[in-house]
Amino acid sequence: MEPTAPYAIVLCDDLLFSSRITATARSLGADMTTARSSSVLTQRAQERAPSLVIIDLANPGLNLPDLIAACKADSKLPFLVAFGSHVDAAALQAARAAGCDLVLPRSKFVEQLPEKLAAWLAGKAE
Numbered sequence: 001m002e003p004t005a006p007y008a009i010v011l012c013d014d015l016l017f018s019s020r021i022t023a024t025a026r027s028l029g030a031d032m033t034t035a036r037s038s039s040v041l042t043q044r045a046q047e048r049a050p051s052l053v054i055i056d057l058a059n060p061g062l063n064l065p066d067l068i069a070a071c072k073a074d075s076k077l078p079f080l081v082a083f084g085s086h087v088d089a090a091a092l093q094a095a096r097a098a099g100c101d102l103v104l105p106r107s108k109f110v111e112q113l114p115e116k117l118a119a120w121l122a123g124k125a126e
Contacts, residue, residue, distance in 0.1 A: 005029055005030055005031045006028075006029075006030040006031070006051045006052065006121040006122070007030070007031045007032070007033075007048055007049070007050045007051060007052075008025055008030055008031070008032040008033075008050050008051060008052035008053065008054065008078075008121060009032070009033055009034070009035055009041055009044050009045060009050045009052075009053050009054070009078075010022065010032060010033075010034050010035070010053075010054040010055075010056075011034075011035050011036075011037075011038065011041045011053070011054065011055045011056055011059055011062075011067075012034060012035075012036070012054070012056040012059065013036050013056065013058075013059050013060055014056065014058075017056070018034045018056075020113075021054060021113065022034060024113055024114055024117055025117060025121070028117060028118050028121070030117075030121050036059075037059075037061065038059075038061070038062060038063060038066070038067045038070075041053070041067070042067070042070045042071075045070070045071060045078070049076045049078070050078045051076075051078055051079065051121055051122070051123060052078055052079045052080075052081065052120050052121050052123075053071055053078045053079070053080050053081070054081045054082075054083070054120075055067070055080065055081070055082040055083075055095070055100070056082075056083060056084070057082055057083065057084030057085075057088070057091045057092070057095055058084060058085065058088075058091075064082075064094055064095060064098045065098050068080065068098040068099045068100065072099060079101050079102075079120055079121075079122075079123040079124075080099065080100040080101045080102070081100065081101065081102045081103075081104070081109075081120055082095035082100040082102070082103045082104070083103070083104045083105065083106050083108075083109035084103075084105065084106060085105070085106060086105035086106065086107060092105065101123075101125060102120070102125045
């Protein structure tokens with residue numbers, strides 16, 4: 001990818017689903033990498049500041065408040081999108097309370113990904 005391409009990180013333990021997200025990003029000319037743990041996401045964000053971080057709320061061992069704080073500690077704040085099960089209302093609410101810019105049930109995330117990812121890369125919830 002070109003150095004000027006938008007850069008994003010997706011935190012997702014599901015390899016098939018993260019591949020789908022990554023392929024969508026690359027079709028838009030974005031550089032997206034995956035992380036299977038919060039510590040890897042934080043390390044990658046320190047190496048190169050992302051414009052977008054996508055968080056799967058079902059990721060094992062997720063400490064959302066600490067992760068959001070780490071993401072927002074950088075001077076260039078990424079746009080934070082979280083998605084999770086529609087039946088886990090507590091996790092969706094916790095993501096909103098922790099400071100995610102956009103929180104969606106997984107089905108809405110999948111539905112909106114192809115048409116909204118470009119806006120999310122630009123830091124817009126559209």
